[in-house]
Amino acid sequence: MNIVTGYGGRPxxxxxxxxxxxxxxxxxxxGVLTVGRKFExxxxxxxxxxIYDGEGIMQGVHYRILPGTYESVVLENGTQGNxxxxxxxxxxxxxxxxxxxSVEVAxxxxxxxxxIPVEPTAMIGDIRKGATLHEMPLxx
Numbered sequence: 001m002n003i004v005t006g007y008g009g010r011p012x013x014x015x016x017x018x019x020x021x022x023x024x025x026x027x028x029x030x031g032v033l034t035v036g037r038k039f040e041x042x043x044x045x046x047x048x049x050x051i052y053d054g055e056g057i058m059q060g061v062h063y064r065i066l067p068g069t070y071e072s073v074v075l076e077n078g079t080q081g082n083x084x085x086x087x088x089x090x091x092x093x094x095x096x097x098x099x100x101x102s103v104e105v106a107x108x109x110x111x112x113x114x115x116i117p118v119e120p121t122a123m124i125g126d127i128r129k130g131a132t133l134h135e136m137p138l139x140x
Contacts, residue, residue, distance in 0.1 A: 015101065019060035019128070026057045028128070030090075030136040033057065036067055039138055041088075049073045049088065051105055051138070058092050058136050059127040063103035071105045082112040085119045089135040092125075096132050108135070 004017045032038050032054055039054035050072050053065045065071055078084050087108040094101045108120040119140050125131025 015061075016128075018062070021060075022057055022062055023060035023128070026060070028059050030058045031056065032138075036065075039065065041139060044072070047075050047077065049075060049139075051088070056090055056103075056136065058090060058103065058134060061092055061101070061103065061127060063090060063092075073105055073107050075107060076109060079112055082114055083117040084112045085110040085117045085140050087120045087122060087137055088139040089122055089137050092127060092134045092136075094127075094132045105138070106135070 002012075002017075004013055004021070033056065035055040037052035037054055039056065040052045042050050042052075044050050050070045051065065052070045053067045055062065055064045057063075073088060075086055087110065089106050089108060090103055091106040092101065092103050108122070110117055110120045122135040122137045123133050125134040127134055
């Protein structure tokens with residue numbers, strides 16, 4: 001047994017401890033918490049999407065956009081006459097060598113077509129089992 005929230009004589013609480021605790025409370029699923037603007041978005045121009053503050057849980061990993069701030073994402077121009085669906089994701093990455101983790105807002109560009117466009121697929125990984133990439137879809 002490891003004590004997590006008690007003093008063990010040395011620093012000992014890890015990100016994995018916090019993530020496992022979050023999974024126990026929120027489940028191992030991905031979700032947006034009911035805090036702040038809940039990652040509300042607005043289209044600033046044809047090529048810029050603004051995502052406002054909020055709190056998210058991704059398989060126990062807590063991430064956020066700070067209150068009163070936002071993240072901007074750039075959408076690439078398409079080809080006239082073609083259609084495309086882009087996927088806006090919260091992307092978790094872990095550097096396998098250093099163990100450093102990060103979450104960022106990213107755009108997965110869809111394939112252009114003159115037919116019915118297909119939404120790109122989010123990369124799904126099991127963070128608790130050591131996945132180095134997992135994407136949580138926010139908007140398409």
